[in-house]
Amino acid sequence: MSSSSTELEQLQQQFSDYLKRKKYRNTQERYRVLDHIHALDRHFSADELYLEMNNRGDRISRATVYSTLDLLTKCNILVKHRFQGESAHYELSTRMPNHDHLMCVECGRIVEFRSDEIAAIRDRVASEFGYIPMTHSLQIFARCPDPLTCEHNRSEVA
């Protein structure tokens, strides 16, 4: 039903609606950023996106990349995650819906998992406070089960 070009068109429409609603301008740069993101299927940082676009000859400045990522986050096309000790990472809201992250506090290992319950709680809580729910970012901190690779074992065995 939904071909990949249709999905991109939907994102462009969503972005365009937002820009119009806010009286921001429809610039080529903003749509070039969106197009490039759509071609990715993973988390990425602002700088990774900046470098990849320029490596492809799709010239753009860091300032524009940062500014556009901010707009795309505000209109709910992107989700922004701030993992421990790392730069901000973004991903399309439509990519792998309702997944979250479990991370080891010792070695930083990250596991992605799905939970529809959390999205339900999110929508309910936001509505209770009169907010319009958009998205969420949940990080569970835990200790990794791997005694061999986890730095856990500075001096203990498990």
Added chain:
Amino acid sequence: MSSSSTELEQLQQQFSDYLKRKKYRNTQERYRVLDHIHALDRHFSADELYLEMNNRGDRISRATVYSTLDLLTKCNILVKHRFQGESAHYELSTRMPNHDHLMCVECGRIVEFRSDEIAAIRDRVASEFGYIPMTHSLQIFARCPDPLTCEHNRSEVA
């Protein structure tokens, strides 16, 4: 039942157990940081803590503050949050248990709310992957209902 000195003693014991387990040393600085945090009842950043301690004549360096906050986070005495665009914020795990944060993507306003369900999901998910659950940080992104103060209204009314 639990006086405030008892609560502090429990935290000190928890910290001391962790340091012993890891063969880290029991330094005065580490316990001074813990004592100061215990006296707070709010979120704080590393730099706020550094400044407050030094303003009180409780001299300590930034490097030690950062290092100690990291240890306190790893042993589950503190939770570390990374809110949008801000420096890392910490709070005692025992402060207002099981609460999370709802934030407006437009104006940054933050609402704290309680949900025991999320802690239950956290524990279940961590166990499923064989991890030892510790804590979590959930941020719900939404749009603020206040049309007067939320910057929302660059050009719209609601």
Added chain:
DNA sequence: GTTCTTGCAAACCCTTTGCACGTCT
């Protein structure tokens, strides 16, 4: 034509690091 956006580079802020000195065991 006016206003907004872009690009560039410098500035900025938070955090980490290197090294000498001090402290814990």
Added chain:
DNA sequence: AGACGTGCAAAGGGTTTGCAAGAAC
């Protein structure tokens, strides 16, 4: 005594900002 931790200041990395040139309306 030896190893680890602290303090200081400088470096580092990600992000934001100021300003001139360019694009959108």
